[in-house]
Amino acid sequence: MAREELDDHALLRRFVAGDEDAFVALVRRHEDRIFALAFRVTGDREDALEATQETFVSLFRRAASFKGEAEVGTWLFRIGINASRDVLRRRRRHPPAEEAPEEGVEDPRFPARVEENAVRRLDIARALEKVPPEYREAVVMHDLGGVPYEEIARLTGVALGTVKSRISRGRRLLAQLLEPPSPGAPSKRTR
């Protein structure tokens, strides 16, 4: 059977058995999804590339320890979330000493619209960082990764209702962090 027709678990088994082309097939199959995740979390294309690369380096090194209790894609997604956060942490410790055009001076490299989008992406990345980790992981896995509630519950070892609650609260926290406070805005809710 051609590698393209094998499912993720079969590809992973072949890779662990020594078939590096199976690893390449796994990378090709998941790279866009992991990159999209990393881009949303970091807000920066280059950081997202770095996080994506580190995700697949982890896949290479940890493939043999994968026990198969989750989908490979979900497992990769969790690795990708952590890799993206690691990149963000490093970036905060060692911020690039370049760019940053003077305030009020239009940078000719970036049309205003692109700049606005970039700012917005960064805002979302920063807001995500402020969401408690257990909420953030659930939101990112479900809303960006399409991981079902039940699988998140199994992976994280919490009740299904807790997963749903975390996702709901995480989304609302994101909105609160992204929007200017307004009088009468809801802040707490019990369900």
Add this chain to the structure above:
Amino acid sequence: MTEKMDHPTCSELLGRHVRGELDEPTDRAVRAHLAGCPECEQERRGLAALVAGAPPRLSPDERDALLEGVWDAVGRRPEPMPASPPQPGRTRRWFERLSPALAAAALVLVVVGVSSLVGGGGDEGGGGSAAREKGTRLDRRLDAGVGSTDGPRFKRAETAFSAVDLVRLGRREPAVAGVAEANPSTAAARETAAGLLAALVSQAPPEVADQVRDCGRATLEAATGPTLPALAQRGTFEDRRVLVMVFVTDGEPGGRLDGYAVRVWAEGTCDVPLHTASGLLPSP
């Protein structure tokens, strides 16, 4: 679906709602609930902000760079996935992509290189060093790859080079070390240089292959001592798009092939290099 909807149900449907995947009656029910529920509406806004816009996709160059970076980090050679795998469970080697004559010549070089390294502790076990927290990405890739037995190589990742990066490229790139280790003697350098250059040209993308060939030839013809092409890569240097080539040389005239020379040309030309660097390779 009735018009009445509770919070948890609305929350579960929000993802499909913002992606426009709900059937009309269900979507109408969600919208009705949202209109009367500021909390769920706030949840919808948070979700919409998170998923706004089309998901970004990797460009072809970024795909190449990604896989190359992974192989570098784990201490292995980057390999494109073959359209028709030659044999199940077997990874193609770089010389298998060459013409038969070149492949034979290249294979000889690799065999010589590997035999000279038996017992040398190459890092083929996937145990490359983890990414360092400080330093450039180029640092990390080069750190992770030192010690492998690469042959000549066209690196598809594009890098924004600084002068320091170029020195590191000469001193620490596995392909450069591999070519030097495979050709310890200066005696046969002239005979092997053409084959190595052809191997580089064959790996280069079509749009840059001519420049690799022409700049490589010009450098070999101008060289006064033994010179072997080992690496080519595109990128930017001082805000200009460039082709970088690294050659193995005799760092000290008359001795072994233990030096490197870096040449940087503006894209599309083999005139006077924009930048050069040279020095001795680290001791094996």
